[in-house]
Amino acid sequence: MVFRDGLVFPRAVKKRNDAMSYDVIIVGGSYAGLSAGLQLARARRRVLVIDAGVRRNRFASHSHGFLGQDGRAPDEIAADGRAELMDYPTVTWQVGEAGEVQRDGVGFVVTLRGGQRVAARRLILAGGVRDELPAIDGLAERWGRQVFHCPYCHGYELDQGRIGVLAVSPMSIHHALMLPDWGSTTFFLNGVFVPDAEQLQQLARRGVVVEPDRVQSISGERVDVNLADGRRVALDGLFVMPRTHQNNPLATQLGCVLLEGPMGLYLQTSETQETSVPGVFACGDAALAAGSVALAVGTGARAGAGAHQSLIFR
Numbered sequence: 019m020v021f022r023d024g025l026v027f028p029r030a031v032k033k034r035n036d037a038m039s040y041d042v043i044i045v046g047g048s049y050a051g052l053s054a055g056l057q058l059a060r061a062r063r064r065v066l067v068i069d070a071g072v073r074r075n076r077f078a079s080h081s082h083g084f085l086g087q088d089g090r091a092p093d094e095i096a097a098d099g100r101a102e103l104m105d106y107p108t109v110t111w112q113v114g115e116a117g118e119v120q121r122d123g124v125g126f127v128v129t130l131r132g133g134q135r136v137a138a139r140r141l142i143l144a145g146g147v148r149d150e151l152p153a154i155d156g157l158a159e160r161w162g163r164q165v166f167h168c169p170y171c172h173g174y175e176l177d178q179g180r181i182g183v184l185a186v187s188p189m190s191i192h193h194a195l196m197l198p199d200w201g202s203t204t205f206f207l208n209g210v211f212v213p214d215a216e217q218l219q220q221l222a223r224r225g226v227v228v229e230p231d232r233v234q235s236i237s238g239e240r241v242d243v244n245l246a247d248g249r250r251v252a253l254d255g256l257f258v259m260p261r262t263h264q265n266n267p268l269a270t271q272l273g274c275v276l277l278e279g280p281m282g283l284y285l286q287t288s289e290t291q292e293t294s295v296p297g298v299f300a301c302g303d304a305a306l307a308a309g310s311v312a313l314a315v316g317t318g319a320r321a322g323a324g325a326h327q328s329l330i331f332r
Contacts, residue, residue, distance in 0.1 A: 054301055203227070291305065
């Protein structure tokens with residue numbers, strides 16, 4: 019064992035190609051990666067977690083909808099999870115970015131951005147996604163604070179107030195039909211699409227106000243939506259579906275199958291969270307059409323158990 023900064027790290031095995039070898043490498047140390055690692059650590063497997071330290075929900079002050087952690091700060095949940103995982107002596111934590119991956123016999127070799135090479139028999143992709151927001155002035159500055167994507171995560175705190183939904187595609191009508199359960203809702207079409215007669219009837223039945231004018235900018239202490247004709251609509255919160263992108267290139271390099279979801283591409287996985295490439299598992303927002311902390315932790319547990327069992331039964 020190697021002792022560093024009060025933590026215990028397993029001494030990894032050297033391979034002939036000078037890569038440090040583990041049973042499983044987990045790329046991504048947020049909620050899904052931590053959950054996957056915990057299952058493997060409890061099976062006493064040698065695990066390396068590679069983490070760049072950039073959580074998707076870093077902009078939010080509080081996390082909601084995760085049983086036992088409702089209302090806590092996201093960084094506190096992540097820190098507690100890491101501390102729990104690092105109590106297990108077979109886990110190594112590596113700060114950095116995974117830039118390249120190659121097959122190596124029955125396993126994989128991952129090269130970090132700094133050039134370090136590490137190898138494992140199994141690989142878990144838990145690197146998450148990044149959000150691309152519409153290019154509207156004032157929107158990005160309020161992301162995670164007054165502008166959100168998940169009503170289950172943030173809708174309740176708006177206290178049945180004034181809610182807006184910003185259309186980014188025809189799929190946004192789904193968002194608009196949901197939000198009235200959390201407050202009076204205005205649907206800003208923003209020139210993206212025109213609802214047909216049936217859709218307008220659905221919106222009317224839900225009490226949604228349809229605003230066809232374009233959105234010029236977002237301002238105000240909360241959310242003031244400034245329209246092209248000069249009007250201003252004051253809101254307590256605004257919801258928008260961002261376009262998501264995979265955070266790292268490993269899935270593409272390996273040829274993993276990606277599916278098109280309502281917000282972007284996500285990794286196709288089996289019931290055990292294995293991707294289309296044998297030995298490669300995926301969890302968290304990278305493998306979900308729409309994510310949350312609770313779902314990320316659940317898929318992480320499945321991925322960790324799936325990777326472990328694949329080491330035994332193959």
